[in-house]
Amino acid sequence: MAMKDPRDEKLDLWLQRRGLTPASSDLAQRIILRAQQVPQIKTASLWQSVRELCAEFHLPKPAYVLASALTIGLVIGFSTPQDNDSSGKDVVAAQSFLAIDEAIL
Amino acid sequence: MPTAWPERDDNELLSLIQNGSSQAFSTLVERHTQRFYRLAYRYLQSREAAEDVVQDAFIKLWENPALWQPEKNSKFTTWFYRIVVNLCLDSRKRKSAAPLDDGMQLIDEREPMDETMIRAQEQKMLEKEIAALPERQRTALNLCFDEGLTNQEAAEIMGLNLKALQSLIMRAKTTLKARLRSIL
Numbered sequence: 701m702a703m704k705d706p707r708d709e710k711l712d713l714w715l716q717r718r719g720l721t722p723a724s725s726d727l728a729q730r731i732i733l734r735a736q737q738v739p740q741i742k743t744a745s746l747w748q749s750v751r752e753l754c755a756e757f758h759l760p761k762p763a764y765v766l767a768s769a770l771t772i773g774l775v776i777g778f779s780t781p782q783d784n785d786s787s788g789k790d791v792v793a794a795q796s797f798l799a800i801d802e803a804i805l
Numbered sequence: 806m807p808t809a810w811p812e813r814d815d816n817e818l819l820s821l822i823q824n825g826s827s828q829a830f831s832t833l834v835e836r837h838t839q840r841f842y843r844l845a846y847r848y849l850q851s852r853e854a855a856e857d858v859v860q861d862a863f864i865k866l867w868e869n870p871a872l873w874q875p876e877k878n879s880k881f882t883t884w885f886y887r888i889v890v891n892l893c894l895d896s897r898k899r900k901s902a903a904p905l906d907d908g909m910q911l912i913d914e915r916e917p918m919d920e921t922m923i924r925a926q927e928q929k930m931l932e933k934e935i936a937a938l939p940e941r942q943r944t945a946l947n948l949c950f951d952e953g954l955t956n957q958e959a960a961e962i963m964g965l966n967l968k969a970l971q972s973l974i975m976r977a978k979t980t981l982k983a984r985l986r987s988i989l
Binding site: 705707708710711714715716717718719720721722723724727728730731732734735736738739740741742 | 825827830831834835838839842843846847852855856859860863864867868869870871925927928931932946950978981982985986989
């Protein structure tokens, strides 16, 4: 069985007994006071930014605004009359234009 | 009934700090200042420098609490130890030209030295040799011989496995034994 080197034991003892000058008793308080003078960097989410914007302009809650906008958009979309012949008219106009060109040639 | 501030765990306090709670920050500072000061002192051997480092580290956390990402870090103390170690290393690099506090008085060998003086002298020599170790060996020693930290935690702070940490400790002690052989 290998004998432990007495120098190892002595070194371990020294390492465990390393001296230390205690911190100032008011260190924690100084840190806390210093932090009061430092503003935090805020990283807000997109939704939070939208909420703040609505609050700034006294708008109703963003969810209501979005729902209202969607509803209005759908109503406008469905109430606009659909013109099915418009594409057909465009094709006829293009063909007559091409026919004019052919005539010139 | 709301939980008293001292009873809230670190993760909860950090979440509150991220929401701007100065009370949560105060609680965290009061809870951990001494332990991080001890580590900083091991590196810097100066109360003033160690206090500056600890203050800088906490202010960095307060100013930008988003630095703490609970999904990436298991434990606040492990994460914060890394910040303190890095600040200590930066501080030493900045002051690398400055000699260690060499308050050792010249010993008049005609006078008998009592036990306290001998021990104080041994400690100064030990600190001087520790300061001269390579950075990673010094860090490993400082962490492993700090009360309250297991070798596993020290390894985690340094981003090593346990074997690698133990290897660093062994090399550090071998160097110290060689340099201090006249007094060991």
